[in-house]
Amino acid sequence: MLSKVLFLDRDGVVSIEGGTYVTTPVDLQLLPGVTEALAMLCKAGWRLFIFTNQAGVAKGYLSIDMLNTIHSELVSRLEASGAKVEAVYACPHDSSDGCSCRKPLPGMLERAANEHSLNLADCLVVGDSPRDIAAGHAAGCRTVLVLTGHTHVYIPSCFPHPQPYMVCSDLLSCATALCSGEEW
Ligand SMILES: [Mg+2]
Ligand SMILES: [Zn+2]
Numbered sequence: 001m002l003s004k005v006l007f008l009d010r011d012g013v014v015s016i017e018g019g020t021y022v023t024t025p026v027d028l029q030l031l032p033g034v035t036e037a038l039a040m041l042c043k044a045g046w047r048l049f050i051f052t053n054q055a056g057v058a059k060g061y062l063s064i065d066m067l068n069t070i071h072s073e074l075v076s077r078l079e080a081s082g083a084k085v086e087a088v089y090a091c092p093h094d095s096s097d098g099c100s101c102r103k104p105l106p107g108m109l110e111r112a113a114n115e116h117s118l119n120l121a122d123c124l125v126v127g128d129s130p131r132d133i134a135a136g137h138a139a140g141c142r143t144v145l146v147l148t149g150h151t152h153v154y155i156p157s158c159f160p161h162p163q164p165y166m167v168c169s170d171l172l173s174c175a176t177a178l179c180s181g182e183e184w
Contacts, residue, residue, distance in 0.1 A: 004041075023066065035078060051088075055092070103131040126145075134160045
């Protein structure tokens, strides 16, 4: 039996992937159905974490303080709707920085596992892009692809092997499937 731990990518899963960097709290717009989905998961006993690449910090579009402010406001907003997110992990680096946290590397998941005593083999990663799925697999997690961000149509050849465990149209249908009571 899986422990109920979910790692969510931010842009394109929880919030709108607008193709530009979100640099203030008001720029971060939740996707439709997300608060409902997360509240449903919380109620069903799932622990929620967010993990996100935010190279806009390395590129100078926003400060790390502003990124933290955006995330604390996001967490407060979700919590007010009954969705408790335990922590937000962000990689502020650029691909040229050679860090170990930027997805598709599993660094953020490994750090979270250490800090929260999680068994990654029991965790589920939800993402909208191949690098989310790759990071999940690299950490030994199961993965779910949602089609609300970078990927609108699932084309298996665009994804590193193995393929996502499940493909859902959006987070609400993912949450519904996870809360349906089926052993999956
Ligand atoms: Mg994304
Ligand atoms: Zn990093």
